[in-house]
Amino acid sequence: MLFDTHCHLYDAAYDADRPAVLERACAAGIGRMLCPATDRQSSEACVELARHYDGIYAAVGIHPQEAGRVQPGDIEAIRRMAEQEPAVVAIGEVGLDYHYDTPARDTQKEIFIEMIGLARDLDLPIDIHDREAHGDTMEILRRYGKGLRGVFHCYSGSLEMTTELIRMGFYFGFTGTVVFPNSKRAKQVASRIPMERLLIETDSPYLTPPPYRGRRNEPAYVRYVAEEIARLRGLDVEYVTSQTTANGLQVFGIAEDV
Template identity: 45%
Template sequence: MLTDTHTHLNAHQFDEDRHEVIQRAIENGISRIINVGFNRETIPSSIELAERYDFIYSTVGWHPTDAVDMQDGDLEWIESLCSHPKVVAIGEIGLDYYWDTSPKDVQDRVFREQVRLARKVGKPIVIHNRDAHQDIIRVLKEEKASEVGGVMHCFSGSWETAKQCLDMNFYISFGGPITYKNAKQPKEVLAQVPMDRLLVETDAPYLTPHPYRGKRNETGYVRLVAEAAAEIKGLDLEELASITTANAIKLFGIR
């Protein structure tokens, strides 16, 4: 049974057929889903989804591209939600230097505040990192993120960066890009990540795997990601699924 460790089933792209998408995921062997709430709009709908389905869990956090919109009281609100039985992590949080929507200093402050919160409440962290590898590592080290660990969502960095993340108690998660023919670096890094630190995800509705690239992604397609990962690791799908699901259960504290 597979676990999609990062998806956005509450996104508007699923408004017309959300339940059907979830049913297709079940039919594809997905037994657990981590849905991500990342701003004022998506956090409540993510928790609502987790309350509706017993196999769906939620994260709560503030995305770096929305950092400029974070207001007084939002951090306290996120902290209050961490006691919810279906909230399993703080995230997705981090740095994004690709989209020019929030100043870097604001992103840095919001990121650090949430790492400190994760340490306070004892929750793992879900990291968003786009074109900010060195600064992500620096902040995680300075804020002692290794105390709670977490996951590097849809990892796109080098093996050197991955090693630093592993040393800080983080798991490495891969999505649709490992199914692309030209995705040389992610495949090389995945091949080296220890099996007890490997996770798979979709990031649906984004980053759709081959052969559906260009269309809407959905959680059931994590099976395609897992098949690609299993081939790279020289395992059968069942073994890859079992190990990565056990990793997810351990990281997120899921029963």
């Protein structure tokens, strides 16, 4: 069984054929999917999907790109969902994204720190988005993240950063970008991280791996990530599959048979 630990199943890209996408995922052996939110509305949508489909779980939270659009009551609503909905297994995706100039870095940091507080209060793992913001992400985790556990999704850090994060208790998600022929650093890091901290994900509908690059991504394609990691590490794909699934169940506290 495969576990796609990061797929935006509520995205409008699936509005026309969501049941078919989920059926293909099932047929491809994807037994678990974690659907991460980016704001209050998508948090509600993730919870809704997780309520209706076996094997789908939700993360609720505010993505750094949405940090400037938070309305009064949004954070309280997210807290309530995380407290009351059994399908919510993490706070995410939250973090910092310095690829674009907006929203202001201070706004992003403020919301990130607030989301870390929520994860700690509720004793939930955190699903971190860190794009071109390694320095500040680490500084905030060192300062506010004591006792926190979780995942760096679409991990792009160095081996040095990895060592510190392993000590802090984090796991590392790899997407279809690791399959791209020119992703040298991601391939290097994915081949060196301890197997028991490795996760696979699609970040659907984005980051589609070859051979479907350029088209819409979907959870069924997470097997291309598993195959590439197996190739990089000289392992059987069955072993990569079962180990990454076990890791995902472990970090998100999901029972094996549901």
